[in-house]
Amino acid sequence: MADFRRHIPTIIATSAFWILVFGAAFLFGLRRPPAQPIEILPPPTIGVKNSAPEPTATTAPLRVYVSGAVRAQGVYRLSPNSLVEDAISEAGGANEDADLIAINLAHPLSDGEQIYVPVRGEESPPPPLADKDAADSSRTKTFDLPDEPIDLNTATAAELESLPGVGPKTAALLIQERPYSSVEDLLRVKGIGEKTLEKLHPYIKVD
Structure with a gap:
C-alpha cells in the first residue's frame, strides 16, 4: 500500500501529460481547414470549336395556278415537294366529269406552274399560261360558240x-x-x- 502511494504522483503526472497531448491534438483538428473537394476536369479538346447550331433555312411555298375541271380555280400556295394531286385537292377537288387519267397526279410541282384538269372527251387542253396577266385575262378555254342552240x-x-x-x-x-x-x-x-x-x-x- 505504501508503494502504491509513492507512485500516485507519477500516475497523476503521466495522466495529465496524455490528457494535454490528446487535448492539443483535438484542438488542432478543429482548427485545421476542411479538405477541398477534388474537381475532375474533362480532357482538353484540340482543334474543336464550340459553335452554335446553324439555323435551318426555310423554303418558300410554291405558288400554283389550278384551272379546268376543278371546283375552285385559282392560285394556291402549297408546301415544297407537293404533287399535282395536292394542288387539285387545294382547289376543292376535281369535278365529276374531270379526266384525271389524262394528267399525272404524281408529278412534282414547281413554283409558278399551271395545272389544267381537262374534261372527259376534251381533245386539246389550253397551253400553260406564261404569266399572271395572261392567267387573269384567260382563266378558261375559249371556243367559237354557235350563235343559236x-x-x-x-x-x-x-x-x-x-x-x-x-x-x-x-x-x-x-x-x-x-x-x-x-x-x-x-x-x-x-x-x-x-x-x-x-x-x-x-x-x-x-x-
Missing part, C-alpha cells in the same frame, strides 16, 4: 365540235348515240357528266 339530232360533226369541251371523238359519240328525246339524254354518252351538260345546255336543243 344547235339540234343534237341534226347537227354536223363540225357544229358539235364548236361546243365547249367537245372534240372529234366526243362529237362522233354524240352522233352515234342519236336520236335524243331531250337534252338530258346526253348523260348516257360516255364522257358527258352533269357539269359538262350544264356548260352545254345554253348551246344545244332537241326538236
